[in-house]
Amino acid sequence: MSAHPIRYLPPGSTLGVLGGGQLGRMFAHAAQAMGYFTAVLDADVESPAGRVSHHHIQTGYEDPDGLARLAALSDAVTTEFENVPAVSLAALAGQCPVAPAARAVAVAQDRAQEKAHFVRCGVPCAPYAVIETAEQLAAVPADLLPGILKTARLGYDGKGQVRVKTAAELAAAWGSVGQVPCVLEKMLPLQLECSVIVARGADGATVHLPVQRNLHRDGILAVTEVHEENLPPALASQAVSAAISIAQGLDYVGVLCVEFFVLQDGSLVVNEIAPRPHNSGHYSQNACDVSQFELQVRTMAGLPLTQPRQHSAAVMLNLLGDLWFARGETAQTPPWAEVLALPGTHLHLYGKTLAKHGRKMGHLNITAPTAPQARATALQAAAILGIAPF
Ligand code: ATP
Ligand code: MG
Numbered sequence: 001m002s003a004h005p006i007r008y009l010p011p012g013s014t015l016g017v018l019g020g021g022q023l024g025r026m027f028a029h030a031a032q033a034m035g036y037f038t039a040v041l042d043a044d045v046e047s048p049a050g051r052v053s054h055h056h057i058q059t060g061y062e063d064p065d066g067l068a069r070l071a072a073l074s075d076a077v078t079t080e081f082e083n084v085p086a087v088s089l090a091a092l093a094g095q096c097p098v099a100p101a102a103r104a105v106a107v108a109q110d111r112a113q114e115k116a117h118f119v120r121c122g123v124p125c126a127p128y129a130v131i132e133t134a135e136q137l138a139a140v141p142a143d144l145l146p147g148i149l150k151t152a153r154l155g156y157d158g159k160g161q162v163r164v165k166t167a168a169e170l171a172a173a174w175g176s177v178g179q180v181p182c183v184l185e186k187m188l189p190l191q192l193e194c195s196v197i198v199a200r201g202a203d204g205a206t207v208h209l210p211v212q213r214n215l216h217r218d219g220i221l222a223v224t225e226v227h228e229e230n231l232p233p234a235l236a237s238q239a240v241s242a243a244i245s246i247a248q249g250l251d252y253v254g255v256l257c258v259e260f261f262v263l264q265d266g267s268l269v270v271n272e273i274a275p276r277p278h279n280s281g282h283y284s285q286n287a288c289d290v291s292q293f294e295l296q297v298r299t300m301a302g303l304p305l306t307q308p309r310q311h312s313a314a315v316m317l318n319l320l321g322d323l324w325f326a327r328g329e330t331a332q333t334p335p336w337a338e339v340l341a342l343p344g345t346h347l348h349l350y351g352k353t354l355a356k357h358g359r360k361m362g363h364l365n366i367t368a369p370t371a372p373q374a375r376a377t378a379l380q381a382a383a384i385l386g387i388a389p390f
Helices: 022-033 064-073 086-093 102-109 111-121 134-138 167-176 233-249 292-300 321-325 336-340 371-385
Strands: 014-018 037-041 055-057 076-079 128-131 147-151 161-164 182-186 190-200 206-208 212-217 220-226 254-263 268-274 313-320 345-349 360-368
Touching: 014 022, 014 064, 014 086, 022 037, 022 292, 037 064, 055 064, 064 086, 076 086, 076 292, 086 102, 102 111, 102 268, 111 182, 111 233, 111 268, 128 134, 134 167, 147 167, 161 167, 190 233, 190 292, 206 233, 220 371, 233 254, 233 268, 254 292, 313 321, 313 371, 321 360, 336 345, 336 371, 360 371
Parallel strands: 014 037, 014 076, 037 055
Antiparallel strands: 128 182, 147 161, 147 182, 190 206, 190 212, 190 254, 212 220, 220 313, 254 268, 313 360, 345 360
């Protein structure tokens, strides 16, 4: 039991967030809409969340003085970035309520621990081997190949991953990542990818968003669709149950995203978890009566959780920096006015000044009464922006 459990914090309290990226920015917006003050810790003067927060502490995530200032300002603290050192969260927890707990974040930070947790919860994941030593490398079973070598820590958007076909390629790949601890996962025949956002309160109450269907391109989420025609209902409810048992198994408090693969034979396999709101849950800002960011505020502020209701079919398009270069080598602002002339389009930009290839600059949520309408509008928007059809 934590020395500072989550308790009811009325609007007017200050909610702190470790990390200043876009997820922190959208958290700050949701908290402020409900009358909370916000504090962000991020060294970057121009961080997306720092720019919109009442307080911005500009230090590194491990700076003891910065952490002490965050704790002093905040009535509760959360994180928006899973690579935030779990020790920093543990230090904060000595001074104020922290959700999710450092222990749960530590599991999500380490692919080996994460997979061990899936096994404990009885949720199938890809066959894998942990590789930390040359002996473990040599002992990898042949049937894990072809596979994907993933660094155990610090991977995101497909970074820290190498696809390997043979034992020789595997050995070379482990060398290329600096022989850091890794997991080798068997390459699975994917039919599709989906994810579930779960919110769990300090009292153990759990709610979830509808299951999202995700399309990745080059290891980065490109498109999320959420509507009834997305997935067979039995599969969707299986994903929700698995996500809830993973959250319960961690005694998790906060918003958790669980990513899944659906294999060609129709079976469901868990991929990974993110201990925070997730890119695939952004559609909830415009298509649900409670967004994933409001759920994060509610879990931190000890507010009741009610089951979110999706009121519109939704498609989310990620807006990567590449779109700024769709018409040439010098960066040009995409034609937002043309896109916003389409009904049901909602533009979210993260306030990043510099567009770079692969950098998440914003997203576009498209809502409509029916799935075919949402898809049709999303395809029109994609054509205007230079996003390949899906
Ligand atoms: P992010 O944190 O951005 O979600 P990540 O870098 O943590 O991504 P993963 O989710 O592990 O990476 O993998 C990225 C993508 O690579 C997956 O969404 C999937 O498309 C593909 N992939 C990963 N593991 C496997 C696997 N075992 N078999 C087949 N495809 C896989
Ligand atoms: Mg992933």
